[in-house]
Amino acid sequence: xxxxxxxxxxxxxxxxxxxxxxxxxxxxxxxxxxxxxxxxxxxxxxxxxxxxxxxxxxxxxxxxxxxxxxxxxxxxxxxxxxxxxxxxxxxxxxxxxxxxxxxxxxxxxxxxxxxxxxxxxxxxxxxxxxxxxxxxxxxxxxxxxxxxxxxxxxxxxxxxxxxxxxxxxxxxxxxxxxxxxxxxxxxxxxxxxxxxxxxxxxxxxxxxxxxxxxxxxxxxxxxxxxxxxxxxxxxxxxxxx
Amino acid sequence: xxxxxxxxxxxxxxxxxxxxxxxxxxxxxxxxxxxxxxxxxxxxxxxxxxxxxxxxxxxxxxxxxxxxxxxxxxxxxxxxxxxxxxxxxxxxxxxxxxxxxxxxxxxxxxxxxxxxxxxxxxxxxxxxxxxxxxxxxxxxxxxxxxxxxxxxxxxxxxxxxxxxxxxxxxxxxxxxxxxxxxxxxxxxxxxxxxxxxxxxxxxxxxxxxxxxxxxxxxxxxxxxxxxxxxxxxxxxxxxxx
Numbered sequence: 485x486x487x488x489x490x491x492x493x494x495x496x497x498x499x500x501x502x503x504x505x506x507x508x509x510x511x512x513x514x515x516x517x518x519x520x521x522x523x524x525x526x527x528x529x530x531x532x533x534x535x536x537x538x539x540x541x542x543x544x545x546x547x548x549x550x551x552x553x554x555x556x557x558x559x560x561x562x563x564x565x566x567x568x569x570x571x572x573x574x575x576x577x578x579x580x581x582x583x584x585x586x587x588x589x590x591x592x593x594x595x596x597x598x599x600x601x602x603x604x605x606x607x608x609x610x611x612x613x614x615x616x617x618x619x620x621x622x623x624x625x626x627x628x629x630x631x632x633x634x635x636x637x638x639x640x641x642x643x644x645x646x647x648x649x650x651x652x653x654x655x656x657x658x659x660x661x662x663x664x665x666x667x668x669x670x671x672x673x674x675x676x677x678x679x680x681x682x683x684x685x686x687x688x689x690x691x692x693x694x695x696x697x698x699x700x701x702x703x704x705x706x707x708x709x710x711x712x713x714x715x716x717x718x719x720x721x722x723x724x725x
Numbered sequence: 726x727x728x729x730x731x732x733x734x735x736x737x738x739x740x741x742x743x744x745x746x747x748x749x750x751x752x753x754x755x756x757x758x759x760x761x762x763x764x765x766x767x768x769x770x771x772x773x774x775x776x777x778x779x780x781x782x783x784x785x786x787x788x789x790x791x792x793x794x795x796x797x798x799x800x801x802x803x804x805x806x807x808x809x810x811x812x813x814x815x816x817x818x819x820x821x822x823x824x825x826x827x828x829x830x831x832x833x834x835x836x837x838x839x840x841x842x843x844x845x846x847x848x849x850x851x852x853x854x855x856x857x858x859x860x861x862x863x864x865x866x867x868x869x870x871x872x873x874x875x876x877x878x879x880x881x882x883x884x885x886x887x888x889x890x891x892x893x894x895x896x897x898x899x900x901x902x903x904x905x906x907x908x909x910x911x912x913x914x915x916x917x918x919x920x921x922x923x924x925x926x927x928x929x930x931x932x933x934x935x936x937x938x939x940x941x942x943x944x945x946x947x948x949x950x951x952x953x954x955x956x957x958x959x960x961x962x963x964x965x966x
Contacts, residue, residue, distance in 0.1 A: 495956040527956055547960040557963050564954075594891040650835045662942055666957030674915055677942035680953020680962070690945040701903055701918035704931040712921020713805075715736040715768055716907030719788040721921070722798050 485518055485698045487691075490525040490659045490669040491602075493582045493616075496561045496572070499606045501668040501681030503568035508687035514695055521593070522602050524586035524655040525667045528579070536580040536617040564681075571611035580617025583652065588624060590648035591641045592633060601631035673698050726759055726939045728932075731766040731900045731910040732843075734823045734857075737802045737813070740847045742909040742922030744809035749928035755936055762834070763843050765827035765896040766908045769820070777821040777858040805922075812852035821858025824893065829865060831889035832882045833874060842872035914939050 489505070491498035509515050528546075537545075543554035558574040565572035585605055592601040604627045609616045616623060621642045628638035641647045662671060670678040670687070672694035678686065705712065713721045730746070732739035750756050769787075778786075784795035799815040806813035826846055833842040845868045850857050857864060862883045869879035882888045903912060911919040911928070913935035919927065946953065954962045 492956070495961070497954050497956050497961055501954070527958065543960070549960075557961070560963060561961070594895075654835075666953070666955035668955065671942060675940070675943065676945050678945050680946075680955035682945075682947055682953065686945060686947050693945065699916070701912060702916065704917050704919050704923075704927060704934065705921075706923055706927050712907070712923065713738050713742070714907040714909065714921035715733070715738050717768065719784070719790075720736070720738055720798070720802070722801060 485514075485673050485695060486521060487518055487673075487694075488521045488523050488671040490523045490655065490664055490671075491667045492525050492527045493585050493602070493605045493609050494527055494579060495525075495667050496565070496610070497681040498668040499570060499572075499610050500561070500564050500568055501670075502602075502606070503565075503570055504681055504684045505668075505670065505687045507568075507684040508691060511688065512691045512695075514691075518691070520599060522589055522598050523659070524589065524652040525659050525664070525669070526582055526586065526652075526656065527667070528581070529583070529656070531579075531581040533581050533584065534617070534620070536578050536615065539577040539579050540575075542579045565610070571607070573611060573613070576613070577610070578615050578617055580615075580620070583649075584620065584624060584642055585616075586652040586655075587648040588628060588638060588641055590651040591638070592628070592631060595633055597632045601628065601633065604630050726755075726914050726936060727762060728759055728914075728935075729762045729764050729912040731764045731896065731905055731912075732908045733766050733768045734826050734843070734846045734850050735768055735820060736766075736908050737806070737851070738922040739909040740811060740813075740851050741802070741805050741809055742911075743843075743847070744806075744811055745922055745925045746909075746911065746928045748809075748925040749932060752929065753932045753936075755932075759932070761840060763830055763839050764900070765830065765893040766900050766905070766910070767823055767827065767893075767897065768908070769822070770824070770897075772820075772822040774822050774825065775858070775861070777819050777856065780818045780820050781816075783820045806851070812848070814852060814854070817854070818851070819856050819858055821856075821861070824890075825861065825865065825883055826857075827893040827896075828889040829869060829879060829882055831892040832879070833869070833872060836874055838873045842869065842874065845871050 489502065509518060512518065539558065540551060540554045543549050543557065544551050562572040562574040589598055589601055592598045608627055614623065624642060625635050625638050629635050659669060662677065664679065666679065668681060672690055675697065676690050676694045678690050750759060753759065780799065781792060781795045784790050784798065785792055803813040803815040830839055830842055833839045849868055855864065865883060866876050866879050870876050900910060903918065905920065907920065909922060913931055916938065917931050917935045919931050
């Protein structure tokens with residue numbers, strides 16, 4: 485059964501929500517049969533590559549908060565992160581475009597390294613002093629390698645702005661179609677949706693409910709026939725004439 | 726609602742089945758809300774690029790038919806195709822690798838031209854005298870252009886054997902996971918499966934059944950709360966502490 489998680493690297497609740505989801509998943513009896521796919525969602529899609537500013541300044545400018553409010557928000561988020569065992573720098577973080585990271589996450593998905601990569605990206609953004617947005621390509625290659633990807637291949641993806649760009653946009657379109665206007669957004673078996681960094685118990689309940697109602701494909705066929713007019717590795721059915 | 730069709734260009738029943746499905750779709754009242762996605766399935770995945778032989782010879786060799794049986798099979802398939810208004814050359818067709826066509830179909834999907842491309846590929850393979858497997862790249866570029874794609878972009882995809890290769894393999898893995906061991910294989914809303922070139926009435930019934938049971942995502946959330954800890958275009962929720 486598949487769980488899709490729409491998120492953004494720049495989204496604190498996504499960082500926290502992933503940890504809560506994983507707590508539930510780790511205790512779920514059928515965890516080995518759950519496939520997790522990360523999908524792209526940019527909170528700030530119009531931000532240009534390389535254009536960066538401090539998180540506190542961005543919060544005051546973009547969302548019209550006072551600096552005290554912005555600081556208090558970051559302190560609160562830091563406390564929520566800490567409660568999940570996550571490091572979170574409440575001062576000195578910066579903000580920028582996450583488009584290239586999403587492109588790289590699609591490449592990592594093909595290589596079976598998506599979860600590894602998103603984890604190191606979150607850590608880099610929320611816990612490390614080095615900026616993820618200044619001289620980003622070099623740092624992203626290092627992080628890709630830390631996630632088990634090939635350095636040259638990652639460099640190539642980053643150097644070509646069209647690589648996996650359509651995949652990122654397709655994810656974002658799909659989020660809108662599914663009714664998500666914020667992240668994290670969890671979709672279980674394309675049947676249940678969980679919005680936000682809910683407590684682990686909510687994710688546990690969602691996993692159980694989705695698992696219980698998960699059904700194999702139901703076949704629809706002509707009454708009274710069993711064999712289909714189809715081609716397989718052993719050839720094509722011969723028409724009944 | 727989404728309908729996924731696993732098929733191979735070299736599969737006569739896929740060619741016929743697509744026409745039957747489209748007859749049902751054309752009469753379906755909600756046809757404008759149905760998204761059709763073509764997925765890859767190679768009947769002959771070990772065939773090398775450029776290695777070609779006549780369909781009749783392939784049938785006798787690979788499937789152990791007599792030449793008379795192979796001829797009769799093609800005649801019968803031709804009759805089934807004709808009944809759907811499709812041209813079908815029962816003599817003189819050849820057979821080869823379809824891997825590059827599937828790669829190109831994934832590219833076409835990103836460009837919104839997948840259905841156009843599969844249609845011209847089927848026609849080229851089943852109705853045209855020119856071989857689709859000899860000097861294939863040049864012909865495939867022509868066909869891509871006929872389907873509304875850019876010639877240079879198609880040429881680039883064809884020249885790089887890794888382009889969209891993972892997407893082809895992912896489709897094939899998914900077919901196996903869904904229990905498909907032959908094509909065409911139709912999956913409606915990831916809930917109903919139709920195997921083979923069933924009559925149009927069966928597709929009509931499948932569309933109705935899938936449509937009737939199609940449901941939006943069911944939200945799961947914490948009891949008594951309405952707002953989620955999430956980030957959206959207008960900022961992040963402030964933690965309740």
